[in-house]
Amino acid sequence: MNVPSYQLSCCVWEFTLECNLNCIHCGSSAGRKRPDELSTEESLALLDDLKKTGCLGVALMGGEPFLRKDFWEVASKITNLGMELSVITNGAIYSEEIFKNLKALKPRAVAVSIDAAEPSLHDKIRGIAGSFDKSWKFINKALAENLPVSVITTVHKLNIGQLAKLRNMLKGRRIAWQIQTAGSEGCRFSKDLLLDEEEFYSVGLFIESTRRNYSVEEMPVIGAHDLGFNSMMFKNISLHEKWGGCQAGISVLGIRSNGDVLGCLAINNDSFMEGNVRKNSVYEIWNSPGAFAYTRNFTKESAGENCSGCGFMAECKGGCNEMSLMKTGKLHNDPFCFYGIEQDIFADELKNPVKKAMLKFKNFSDRRTSEKQLKKLASIFNSKR
Ligand code: SF4
Numbered sequence: 001m002n003v004p005s006y007q008l009s010c011c012v013w014e015f016t017l018e019c020n021l022n023c024i025h026c027g028s029s030a031g032r033k034r035p036d037e038l039s040t041e042e043s044l045a046l047l048d049d050l051k052k053t054g055c056l057g058v059a060l061m062g063g064e065p066f067l068r069k070d071f072w073e074v075a076s077k078i079t080n081l082g083m084e085l086s087v088i089t090n091g092a093i094y095s096e097e098i099f100k101n102l103k104a105l106k107p108r109a110v111a112v113s114i115d116a117a118e119p120s121l122h123d124k125i126r127g128i129a130g131s132f133d134k135s136w137k138f139i140n141k142a143l144a145e146n147l148p149v150s151v152i153t154t155v156h157k158l159n160i161g162q163l164a165k166l167r168n169m170l171k172g173r174r175i176a177w178q179i180q181t182a183g184s185e186g187c188r189f190s191k192d193l194l195l196d197e198e199e200f201y202s203v204g205l206f207i208e209s210t211r212r213n214y215s216v217e218e219m220p221v222i223g224a225h226d227l228g229f230n231s232m233m234f235k236n237i238s239l240h241e242k243w244g245g246c247q248a249g250i251s252v253l254g255i256r257s258n259g260d261v262l263g264c265l266a267i268n269n270d271s272f273m274e275g276n277v278r279k280n281s282v283y284e285i286w287n288s289p290g291a292f293a294y295t296r297n298f299t300k301e302s303a304g305e306n307c308s309g310c311g312f313m314a315e316c317k318g319g320c321n322e323m324s325l326m327k328t329g330k331l332h333n334d335p336f337c338f339y340g341i342e343q344d345i346f347a348d349e350l351k352n353p354v355k356k357a358m359l360k361f362k363n364f365s366d367r368r369t370s371e372k373q374l375k376k377l378a379s380i381f382n383s384k385r
């Protein structure tokens with residue numbers, strides 16, 4: 001096979017679709033496990049295959065990954081093979097064994113979903129009464145055990161007003177905070193709750209304002225890697241200095257609990273399936289000529305009307321493909337990039353060369369997140385604290 005090799009940095013594995021909560025925004029509509037989920041034996045073999053493919057880290061998510069009885073056997077194998085382990089949980093299952101075992105495995109991150117500062121709203125979003133208290137009991141114990149705790153907040157119209165209250169709740173507690181926005185792939189989520197352009201941009205503003213007003217140590221916060229990019233106002237909203245385009249099939253891979261392989265699980269669409277590990281190994285799928293063509297073989301001609309002609313095209317490649325598909329039904333056509341939104345917001349200033357230059361000077365040079373802050377953030381989000 002003569003294909004360029006791509007470094008697989010992270011495999012996001014939906015370990016089971018079974019879930020003990022019923023979150024309205026769940027993109028995979030989790031609840032019951034799939035009838036054909038991978039067995040323990042198949043799961044362990046998959047890890048050997050991921051290692052052979054050069055995978056650096058595996059994130060176990062669900063559904064709720066702790067519901068699988070073989071969780072520890074599989075998680076241990078991830079670290080035994082020298083890959084980084086991350087766990088994404090709703091935090092609603094608590095046992096001393098969980099924390100003892102997690103400590104032994106030294107995960108890169110233990111990420112717990114918290115969607116509101118008000119318990120009743122969190123419970124409403126998560127679909128089960130009492131889930132707020134359970135998740136915080138989990139977080140508090142994980143912090144006491146010195147585990148690297150992250151909180152993930154998924155923002156939509158119901159909870160966008162909670163961000164400042166959540167920050168008050170999280171700051172100064174050694175919790176790394178990741179903010180992402182909801183998509184509409186799940187069957188329980190009403191499109192009416194999706195953020196509009198203005199709200200989406202204001203989430204970016206909130207993160208940037210938090211970066212400017214709180215030290216990295218007090219409130220480490222990042223936007224998800226696909227939460228806006230190419231902004232004039234807040235260039236470093238995610239963990240990376242630069243947005244390098246959708247990473248599906250470039251450096252990340254998603255595997256469903258039945259072994260379906262996709263470039264990104266956020267694109268919950270069977271037409272983007274590249275194969276199934278029961279038929280072909282991940283190694284074969286990853287290295288197959290023509291695989292993940294929508295990202296690997298991107299050409300500017302594939303861009304949609306929102307992106308064609310954009311000066312960022314070569315690196316950006318039309319933004320987040322999940323957002324593009326959700327909003328426009330096309331790939332490489334993201335209407336919610338910060339650059340595009342700012343073209344509307346600052347339309348008048350951008351027409352005037354002097355005002356345009358001042359905008360760029362004020363925001364690119366002296367007000368953006370510094371390199372030093374970014375390095376500190378990277379060490380918080382990437383280290384096994
Ligand atoms: S318009 Fe498209 S190509 Fe340009 S920055 Fe936005 S998402 Fe990227």
Ligand code: SF4
Nearest residue numbers: 246248264320321322
């Ligand atoms: S589709 Fe969006 S969320 Fe998925 S890898 Fe690409 S940029 Fe990231």
